[in-house]
Amino acid sequence: MNIKYFFLLVASFFLLSGCGSSKRMVVAKAKELPSWYVKTPKSTSSDLYAVGSGQNKQDAITDALTQMISTLGVSVSSKFTSKTVIKEGSSESYDATFTNNATSEVKQIRISNYELLESQRLGYKRYAVLVKSNKKRLFQSMKKELEQTFYGIEQKEKIVLQQNMLKQLNFYKKSLEKLALLENKLIVMSELDSRLNTSYYLKKYTVLDEKYETLYKNISFSFHSNNAAKNLEAPLAKGISAKKLKLSSKRGRGHFTIFIASHIEKANSYGFTLARSSIDIQVKDSLGEVIGSNKINIVGQSTQGLNIAKQNVAIKLEALIKKEGISKVLGISI
Numbered sequence: 120m121n122i123k124y125f126f127l128l129v130a131s132f133f134l135l136s137g138c139g140s141s142k143r144m145v146v147a148k149a150k151e152l153p154s155w156y157v158k159t160p161k162s163t164s165s166d167l168y169a170v171g172s173g174q175n176k177q178d179a180i181t182d183a184l185t186q187m188i189s190t191l192g193v194s195v196s197s198k199f200t201s202k203t204v205i206k207e208g209s210s211e212s213y214d215a216t217f218t219n220n221a222t223s224e225v226k227q228i229r230i231s232n233y234e235l236l237e238s239q240r241l242g243y244k245r246y247a248v249l250v251k252s253n254k255k256r257l258f259q260s261m262k263k264e265l266e267q268t269f270y271g272i273e274q275k276e277k278i279v280l281q282q283n284m285l286k287q288l289n290f291y292k293k294s295l296e297k298l299a300l301l302e303n304k305l306i307v308m309s310e311l312d313s314r315l316n317t318s319y320y321l322k323k324y325t326v327l328d329e330k331y332e333t334l335y336k337n338i339s340f341s342f343h344s345n346n347a348a349k350n351l352e353a354p355l356a357k358g359i360s361a362k363k364l365k366l367s368s369k370r371g372r373g374h375f376t377i378f379i380a381s382h383i384e385k386a387n388s389y390g391f392t393l394a395r396s397s398i399d400i401q402v403k404d405s406l407g408e409v410i411g412s413n414k415i416n417i418v419g420q421s422t423q424g425l426n427i428a429k430q431n432v433a434i435k436l437e438a439l440i441k442k443e444g445i446s447k448v449l450g451i452s453i
Contacts, residue, residue, distance in 0.1 A: 153239050156247045165254055167191070172247045176238055179246040184230045187252060191310045227300055228307060232260035258311040261304060268297055269323055283404045284338055284373045289452040291331035298324055339367035339374050348381035350429060351398065354437035355379070358445030362453055375410070376403050377449065381432075385425055394419040394428035398436075402451050411451030415439070 160168040169190065171183025230252070237249035272294045279290040301324055305317045340359055342352045355377060356366055367374070378401040386393040395418050402411040417439075419431035440448050 152241070153237065153247065155237050155249045156239075159249070160251075162190075167252045167254060167257070168249065170247065170249050172241070172245065174244045174246070176246050176248065179238075179248040180233075180235065180250060183248050183250045184233060187233075187250065188228060188230065188307055191307065228303055229264075230257070230261075231264075232257045254311050258308060258315075261308050261311075262315075265301075265304060265308075265320065269320070272297070272327070283408075283410055284334055285375065285404070285410060285451060285453060288331065288334045288338060291327055291334065294327055295324075295331060298327070334373070335364070337371075337373040339365040339369060339371075340377055341366065341368050341374070342377050342379060344379040345381065347383050347396075347429075348379040348398065350433045351379055351381060351436055354433055354440055355445070355448070357437065358440040358448065359453075362445060364453065370405065372405050374405050377401075378403065383429065383432075385428075391420045391422055392425050392428045394421075394425060394432055396429075396432045400449060402449055411449055413448060413450040415448070 156170050156172075159170045162168050167187050169183045169187035171179045171181070171186055173179035173182050233250050233252040235248060236251050237247075239247050241247050275290065276294075279287050301320060305315070305320060309315050309317060342355070344352055359366060378399075380399045382397045382399075384395040386395055396416065398415040398417065400413045400415070401409050404410050415436070417432050417435050419428040419433075419435065421427035421431055436448075446453050
């Protein structure tokens with residue numbers, strides 16, 4: 120063999136061997152879990168402990184607080200579970216359903232009184248934490264937050280009662296939304312302190328709910344349109360009815376009139392008849408005060424003349440209401 124070719128073969132062998140070794144997979148040793156994560160400190164009569172994990176430290180804290188609440192006691196778990204609507208299916212799907220729903224309800228309860236005792240990065244995008252909360256201080260912080268919420272609602276209510284009924288309705292709607300987690304919070308607070316008078320807070324909520332329902336039943340709408348806007352009443356009426364609000368000609372403090380003015384310009388383009396519509400909407404209360412307004416430009420089109428093009432404007436208005444909501448189209452909150 121030619122000596123030149125021999126050395127060439129030897130060099131190629133070592134080169135290929137080097138490439139092969141560079142592609143060898145290196146498996147990193149798994150990071151050991153901290154002792155406090157493996158064996159969580161037991162909760163006592165005065166303090167609660169919980170561990171959690173997540174992609175970042177805040178997610179891990181949220182997870183730990185969720186675990187803390189859900190493991191307060193058997194009664195908390197059972198009460199949350201009993202609120203879940205039983206769905207048809209196998210026992211496995213049922214278990215998954217109520218577990219997920221209970222966890223979801225617990226997650227929505229904000230816990231601000233806690234201590235972060237330990238925090239450790241377990242690996243790429245993985246953190247573990249240990250949190251602690253004193254039961255007495257946790258209860259007091261939740262109670263204070265709840266009472267502040269009710270106090271804020273009561274103070275705003277004094278001002279809102281001087282305004283029109285639509286603004287009152289919107290106020291009570293938002294107030295009830297703020298208290299959407301009331302029942303869940305009371306379940307947790309009762310477990311922290313069994314002396315809590317839950318009926319006191321539930322009665323306050325019921326009063327607000329009754330005021331909202333009373334207003335809802337006594338609010339009504341009617342239309343006043345120019346000739347070009349008559350066909351626009353139907354899609355607006357449909358949007359109002361979808362909110363389960365009444366359409367009536369009966370006047371009163373809770374009655375509101377929707378004024379619609381449409382100005383149409385006819386045009387032609389590529390065989391189409393166009394109805395360029397400039398629509399002005401105003402909503403007035405029983406005293407004639409404008410409480411909402413909007414301006415909309417819609418171009419209707421048809422190959423069958425202006426009347427069909429006008430009908431197309433109404434169709435497009437209905438599509439706009441479905442997309443953006445009747446509240447935005449009218450310029451009011453309902």
